[in-house]
Amino acid sequence: MKRGKKEGKRKDSSGKRRGSSRESSESGKFKIVVDEETQIEEFFREMMREIFTPAAAAKLISVATGRRIDEKKIKRIERPEITIEFNVEVDLLLQIGNELLHIEIEEEYDETLPERMYECYYAIYEKYGKEPIQVVLFIGEGKPPPDTFKSGPLTLKYRVIDVKKEMPELYKEIKNLLQ
Numbered sequence: 592m593k594r595g596k597k598e599g600k601r602k603d604s605s606g607k608r609r610g611s612s613r614e615s616s617e618s619g620k621f622k623i624v625v626d627e628e629t630q631i632e633e634f635f636r637e638m639m640r641e642i643f644t645p646a647a648a649a650k651l652i653s654v655a656t657g658r659r660i661d662e663k664k665i666k667r668i669e670r671p672e673i674t675i676e677f678n679v680e681v682d683l684l685l686q687i688g689n690e691l692l693h694i695e696i697e698e699e700y701d702e703t704l705p706e707r708m709y710e711c712y713y714a715i716y717e718k719y720g721k722e723p724i725q726v727v728l729f730i731g732e733g734k735p736p737p738d739t740f741k742s743g744p745l746t747l748k749y750r751v752i753d754v755k756k757e758m759p760e761l762y763k764e765i766k767n768l769l770q
């Protein structure tokens with residue numbers, strides 16, 4: 592979630608962007624001046640700590656999931672900045688107009704395929720800002736791999752084509768090339 596307002600940004604004499612100053616006072620008792628993005632982030636974090644007490648978090652969980660949670664079991668993770676860096680290699684990525692088509696070729700049933708497809712989906716989306724259409728071409732014998740990644744409420748579906756059954760001419764060409 593992005594916080595802060597872009598329209599409040601302006602450049603200083605060095606050409607760098609800086610946040611706009613914002614002051615607030617309540618009968619002169621307090622004054623908040625926020626003029627840098629890091630200060631805005633810190634202000635936001637402090638505000639979140641004040642608003643989301645363990646009791647409020649337990650209520651939120653109850654409303655969102657229907658589960659009742661003892662607020663004593665809730666522990667805040669301080670400064671939850673998460674950085675993900677990993678390399679993903681895809682078999683084939685095609686651009687067709689404004690769309691991206693991601694193709695993986697599988698020779699055998701692989702139970703790790705759904706997680707890899709999710710990782711590829713996420714990496715492609717992060718790099719290109721577009722959701723790819725995903726297709727698995729199964730060129731093996733036996734049972735094709737699953738067509739869904741599921742983890743909790745998250746579900747990612749992609750098309751699995753059993754090339755031997757659905758595209759027999761292509762299957763013969765591929766098998767000839769692999770021999």
